[in-house]
Amino acid sequence: MVELLRNVGMETCKPLSTPMSTTAPVTSNDSKPFDDPTAYRSLVGSLMYLLITRPDLSYAVNRLCQFMHSPTEEHWVTLKRVMRHIQGTRELGLRFTPTTTPVLHTFSDSDWAGCSVDRKSTGGYAVFLGPNLVSWASRKQRTVARSSTEAEYKALADAATEVTWVQSLLRELGLHPPTVPVLWCDNLGATYLCSNPVFHARTKHVEVDYHFVRDKVTTVQMKVNFVSTHDQLADVFTKPLPTQLKVYCFDSIHGNKELTDIKNIIDKIFSNSYCRPAVTVYSSWSTRIYAKLTQQIYQPLNLTSGCSQGSIFCL
Structure with a gap:
């Protein structure tokens, strides 16, 4: 997890208690397309391996995977929120x-x-x-x-x-x-x-x-x-x-x-x-x-x- 955070430059980010917001659903709206979809896909793919010992992230990763074909800025923000949650729960495991x-x-x-x-x-x-x-x-x-x-x-x-x-x-x-x-x-x-x-x-x-x-x-x-x-x-x-x-x-x-x-x-x-x-x-x-x-x-x-x-x- 430390290496994953380091790869995206978030090893010192502020942690969050939840991986996704309960009030702002992830949608495929008219938000601006993300300028580096390859980075989005690479990071989401890495999170799929993390699910081996972090089943609590299953829903968040499942939701983010549904927009792999055309991620937007909103999806990238949601992905960064998941990373901030990981920052605060690095010791969590099965x-x-x-x-x-x-x-x-x-x-x-x-x-x-x-x-x-x-x-x-x-x-x-x-x-x-x-x-x-x-x-x-x-x-x-x-x-x-x-x-x-x-x-x-x-x-x-x-x-x-x-x-x-x-x-x-x-x-x-x-x-x-x-x-x-x-x-x-x-x-x-x-x-x-x-x-x-x-x-x-x-x-x-x-x-x-x-x-x-x-x-x-x-x-x-x-x-x-x-x-x-x-x-x-x-x-x-x-x-x-x-x-x-x-x-x-x-x-x-x-x-x-x-x-x-x-x-x-x-x-x-x-x-x-x-x-x-x-x-x-x-x-x-x-x-x-x-x-x-x-x-x-x-x-x-x-x-x-x-x-x-x-x-x-x-x-």
């Missing part, structure tokens, strides 16, 4: 704690019609193995969603596909999760759609392949539960966040929370009066996962290399 209990839980989210250019939604997910983030993604959806439920359901389908792959890889490594993976979604319509066929008459416009999630739920290979928006850790992959929410999500995905904090998050999800599971789950799931995790003596591990595709399994 921390892993060893565990013998491979419990999978995934947070899935979508920012419905968040792109002001084409009104496509941005979906994201974060896959945790125990308390450790092992796979993540932030990508714009290929089609325009006609409702927030459809956008969230598409994001759930992407998350379910990733979880299926992670499960398969864990089995090959001889690790068998003791419980069914749980997908957390903050849209009630999407969670009910996974298990309630009554809703399907209203959602025939949803592509058939996104019913992949419902098949997984029906065959009890996965569970989809509701989580409040405040506890949605995948928010950081779908939209710019204010400082307070940014710190909450960043500490969670970077492994900076203690095991007791993780248990408190899970307990809060189950105790929240607005969080009603759409599918039956174990009533003591939060207590059991915490007990399993604390059976081992944990020592922090620092990840220094990884995969640019947002998964530590490529190491």
